[in-house]
Amino acid sequence: xxxxxxxxxxxxxxxxxxxxxxxxxxxxxxxxxxxxxxxxxxxxxxxxxxxxxxxxxxxxxxxxxxxxxxxxxxxxxxxxxxxxxxxxxxxxxxxxxxxxxxxxxxxxxxxxxxxxxxxxxxxxxxxxxxxxxxxxxxxxxxxxxxxxxxxxxxxxxxxxxxxxxxxxxxxxxxxxxx
Numbered sequence: 001x002x003x004x005x006x007x008x009x010x011x012x013x014x015x016x017x018x019x020x021x022x023x024x025x026x027x028x029x030x031x032x033x034x035x036x037x038x039x040x041x042x043x044x045x046x047x048x049x050x051x052x053x054x055x056x057x058x059x060x061x062x063x064x065x066x067x068x069x070x071x072x073x074x075x076x077x078x079x080x081x082x083x084x085x086x087x088x089x090x091x092x093x094x095x096x097x098x099x100x101x102x103x104x105x106x107x108x109x110x111x112x113x114x115x116x117x118x119x120x121x122x123x124x125x126x127x128x129x130x131x132x133x134x135x136x137x138x139x140x141x142x143x144x145x146x147x148x149x150x151x152x153x154x155x156x157x158x159x160x161x162x163x164x165x166x167x168x169x170x171x172x173x174x175x176x177x178x
Contacts, residue, residue, distance in 0.1 A: 002048035007041055007086035008107045014063070015081055016074040022065050023077040025085060028105050028130075031056055031064055040068075041086040044079075048086070106135050106150050112163045114139050114148065117156060122146070122174065125165070148173065 011027035027034065039050035055067035071077045092104055106128040114122040114137065127138035128150060135150040148154075148169065158165040 002041055002050065002088075004048070006088055006090070007048065008089050008092065008105050009084055010040075010087045010105050011085040013042070013077075013080040013083050013085060016077045017059075017065050019074045020067075021072040021074065021077050022067055023071075023080055024059055024063055025066050026063050027085070029087075031058055034064070037087050037091045039088070040066075041088065042080060042083040043086075044083070051080075106130065106137070109137070109158070109165060112158065112165045115164055115166045116174070117166060117168050122148070122167075122169070146174070 010029050011025055014024040014026060016022065017024050034053070034056055037053075039052050041048050041050050043049075052069040053066055054069050057065050059065050068077060068080070071080075087105075089108060092108055109125050110127060112125050114125055116122055123139040123141040123146060125137045126140045126145075129136040129138060129147070137148045137150045139146045139148055148167065154167045154169065156166040156168050
């Protein structure tokens with residue numbers, strides 16, 4: 001059984017495309033990264049169900065058209081409309097101990113400990129706000145929340161095994177809540 005802790009949000013299904021079972025989806029990852037996933041997962045009435053992609057083709061820079069295994073009609077894919085799309089976190093693991101942030105959805109880093117470049121612990125990343133133009137990590141600093149820009153330019157490195165991320169934080173950012 002798949003649990004929420006094993007998953008990372010990567011997008012959502014839009015609407016059927018045509019009558020042959022194709023559905024459009026908006027993804028937070030590129031279509032090349034989609035090919036490396038073992039399956040897509042959606043919450044269907046409280047149960048996380050895996051779906052396997054038979055074919056994928058780009059529609060525009062953020063939308064793809066998917067053919068899901070076993071779904072050959074518009075009526076069958078209609079049950080996926082507006083559902084969130086998750087991927088298994090383990091599909092995003094790379095062989096190296098340290099990796100680049102490129103290619104990982106930001107939700108992947110929830111639960112990571114955020115460190116400044118001098119090794120100072122900033123706090124735990126507890127959420128990601130992607131409602132604004134620039135995504136923001138929400139960091140728990142012992143009961144206080146700190147918002148940190150989730151910019152690739154600020155991320156120095158992260159360690160998948162230790163669940164740590166080192167960022168070169170703008171001067172004064174840690175003093176904002178004081």
